[in-house]
Amino acid sequence: MLRVEHISKSFGPTTALRDVNLHLRKGEVLGLLGDNGSGKSTLIKIICGFQKQDSGQMFLHGEPYEPKSVDDARAQGIDTVYQDLALVDELSVYHNMFLRRERVHVPVPLLNNALMRRETRKALDDIGINIPRLDVPVARLSGGQRQAIAVARTVSGEANILLLDEPLAAMGAKEGGMILEVIQRLKEEGEVSVMMILHNYAHVFATCDRVNLLQDGVIALDKQITETSVEELNEIVVEEYRRARQAAIAEDTAARAAAATASQ
Amino acid sequence: MAVASGSEVPAQSPPAGPASTSRALGGRALKLVRGFLTLREGSIIVVAIVTTVYFSANATNFATLSNFKTLLPYFAPLAILGAGEVFVMINGEIDLSIGAVYLLSPFVFYKLNQAGIPLVPAVVLSLFVSMAVGAINGFFIAVVGISSFVTTLGMLFTLDGLTLIISHTAPVPTPGTSALHVNSFAQVFGGGTYSELIWALVIVVVLQAVLTFTRWGVYTVAVGGNRLGAAEAGIRVRLVLIRNFVLCATCAGLVGILEAVRAVTATPDPSGSNEILFQGIASAVIGGTLLRGGSGTVVGALIGALFLGVLHDGLIIKGVSANYLDLYLGLAILIAMSVNVYVQRVRTGSGLG
Numbered sequence: 001m002l003r004v005e006h007i008s009k010s011f012g013p014t015t016a017l018r019d020v021n022l023h024l025r026k027g028e029v030l031g032l033l034g035d036n037g038s039g040k041s042t043l044i045k046i047i048c049g050f051q052k053q054d055s056g057q058m059f060l061h062g063e064p065y066e067p068k069s070v071d072d073a074r075a076q077g078i079d080t081v082y083q084d085l086a087l088v089d090e091l092s093v094y095h096n097m098f099l100r101r102e103r104v105h106v107p108v109p110l111l112n113n114a115l116m117r118r119e120t121r122k123a124l125d126d127i128g129i130n131i132p133r134l135d136v137p138v139a140r141l142s143g144g145q146r147q148a149i150a151v152a153r154t155v156s157g158e159a160n161i162l163l164l165d166e167p168l169a170a171m172g173a174k175e176g177g178m179i180l181e182v183i184q185r186l187k188e189e190g191e192v193s194v195m196m197i198l199h200n201y202a203h204v205f206a207t208c209d210r211v212n213l214l215q216d217g218v219i220a221l222d223k224q225i226t227e228t229s230v231e232e233l234n235e236i237v238v239e240e241y242r243r244a245r246q247a248a249i250a251e252d253t254a255a256r257a258a259a260a261t262a263s264q
Numbered sequence: 265m266a267v268a269s270g271s272e273v274p275a276q277s278p279p280a281g282p283a284s285t286s287r288a289l290g291g292r293a294l295k296l297v298r299g300f301l302t303l304r305e306g307s308i309i310v311v312a313i314v315t316t317v318y319f320s321a322n323a324t325n326f327a328t329l330s331n332f333k334t335l336l337p338y339f340a341p342l343a344i345l346g347a348g349e350v351f352v353m354i355n356g357e358i359d360l361s362i363g364a365v366y367l368l369s370p371f372v373f374y375k376l377n378q379a380g381i382p383l384v385p386a387v388v389l390s391l392f393v394s395m396a397v398g399a400i401n402g403f404f405i406a407v408v409g410i411s412s413f414v415t416t417l418g419m420l421f422t423l424d425g426l427t428l429i430i431s432h433t434a435p436v437p438t439p440g441t442s443a444l445h446v447n448s449f450a451q452v453f454g455g456g457t458y459s460e461l462i463w464a465l466v467i468v469v470v471l472q473a474v475l476t477f478t479r480w481g482v483y484t485v486a487v488g489g490n491r492l493g494a495a496e497a498g499i500r501v502r503l504v505l506i507r508n509f510v511l512c513a514t515c516a517g518l519v520g521i522l523e524a525v526r527a528v529t530a531t532p533d534p535s536g537s538n539e540i541l542f543q544g545i546a547s548a549v550i551g552g553t554l555l556r557g558g559s560g561t562v563v564g565a566l567i568g569a570l571f572l573g574v575l576h577d578g579l580i581i582k583g584v585s586a587n588y589l590d591l592y593l594g595l596a597i598l599i600a601m602s603v604n605v606y607v608q609r610v611r612t613g614s615g616l617g
Binding site: 074086109 | 473478479485486490493495497498499500559
């Protein structure tokens with residue numbers, strides 16, 4: 001459905017993505033794992049049209065996919081829950097819910113607040129998150145409620161590819177469970193594909209069909225969830241730390257040696 | 265943005281019986297009062313009313329129609345300037361060039377009219393020039409990435425200088441006006457007694473509606489409240505910024521022409537326009553618009569301007585010497601804003617600490 005080929009992206013001297021290849025099948029839930037700073041969020045932001053890759057191509061339904069903007073990506077059926085949630089504290093729950101997708105009256109394009117409030121209530125009920133008042137600014141809500149709004153906003157849209165960047169980070173067990181249930185339900189309906197960044201392996205194994213592990217700017221592992229285990233994933237991450245530490249020690253030793261040579 | 269406090273819970277059906285009806289009425293009145301105080305402008309309204317009552321009781325001839333007419337040209341222009349500035353300030357930016365646009369636009373109007381363009385088209389073209397200034401401000405801020413403070417400060421000096429050059433530092437008679445007779449053009453564009461008031465009220469109502477009931481308003485708040493988030497949601501942040509600077513400059517250009525028509529002459533006096541600038545911004549800030557962005561109302565700017573007008577006028581009627589006027593005005597603003605903050609804390613129930 002979605003294919004990403006040889007994507008690279010640098011920010012100044014920092015290389016975030018070196019050569020990323022991945023694909024997302026229809027109706028599949030793909031878990032994207034990786035260390036902090038491994039470039040997961042950058043990859044999501046490239047796919048959703050917020051940033052542009054330095055090189056590489058993407059294909060959607062077999063056609064070249066070059067989103068010009070977030071709007072453009074959304075028009076092509078790709079929508080995102082960002083790590084920072086992209087909520088505006090000062091706006092009401094329903095204005096946030098419909099940010100950039102506002103419902104307006106015709107012919108005079110005034111906001112149809114009643115309709116937005118109603119649809120927001122329905123979308124939140126579908127997920128099972130209770131937010132008593134929809135006209136309060138989201139600044140007054142808890143972290144979990146805010147995250148629920150961000151997820152509900154994306155899930156209730158028209159998109160058939162959902163990108164979720166740590167959708168459960170600020171949630172308690174109960175709310176998180178509800179979100180996972182929603183994703184499970186979407187999976188059963190089979191119309192929507194989901195790519196999800198997660199840190200909690202329990203969540204990964206509960207929800208995902210397949211996992212990709214992003215390491216050093218490339219996909220270091222691509223396995224069906226049934227073919228891997230928490231142990232294997234852990235081992236890879238631990239191995240990565242071990243290597244990083246050895247590299248640091250080697251560098252340190254080299255620097256000391258150089259300093260010693262210089263002082264003689 | 266003033267959000268009506270509608271509850272999601274369906275209203276309870278009114279209870280039967282006369283005894284409970286009166287209680288329900290009392291409850292509704294209490295709800296109304298609470299609803300009023302949760303308005304963002306609630307506290308400044310209280311402060312403005314207190315100020316008005318004070319002067320009505322202590323200054324003879326304050327609460328009269330003729331004095332109200334004296335007050336109008338002082339507060340109506342500030343209300344319009346403040347209304348435009350509110351949009352920029354909700355974006356988290358500031359426009360310091362409104363005074364300079366206000367200064368320039370009557371001279372553009374004069375030159376265009378001298379070139380043979382009829383009055384009303386000349387006004388419209390002058391407003392287009394103001395819009396262009398706003399667009400240039402917006403370009404430097406949103407595209408080049410210079411801070412709005414610096415950009416509009418540069419624009420302030422540029423336009424002040426430009427006005428001095430094209431006017432040869434000499435006042436000119438405002439086209440379409442005469443000191444002896446207020447014709448229909450002048451009646452509409454600032455010369456009529458209530459002309460500026462009507463402009464101010466219409467502009468405030470329209471812009472408040474834009475802020476509360478349109479996408480433009482939602483995006484303005486979004487860009488000011490969370491710029492990155494707004495961009496991630498797909499809002500074209502640059503467009504929103506430029507649009508609001510254009511709106512702000514247009515308001516300033518209009519006020520410049522209205523005031524020049526009212527005064528019958530246009531005077532190239534940058535110090536006067538700088539004072540207008542600060543009063544315009546003060547109106548917005550006093551009206552509850554935050555300098556850090558994300559929050560503010562146009563109606564608040566109107567009330568802020570009214571407060572400044574009442575204060576200025578009241579002090580004059582009380583016979584305060586001209587030398588002391590600014591001092592008292594400044595102190596009164598500080599006191600009034602302190603009271604404003606106090607009332608705000610009471611109404612949001614966040615304690616007085």
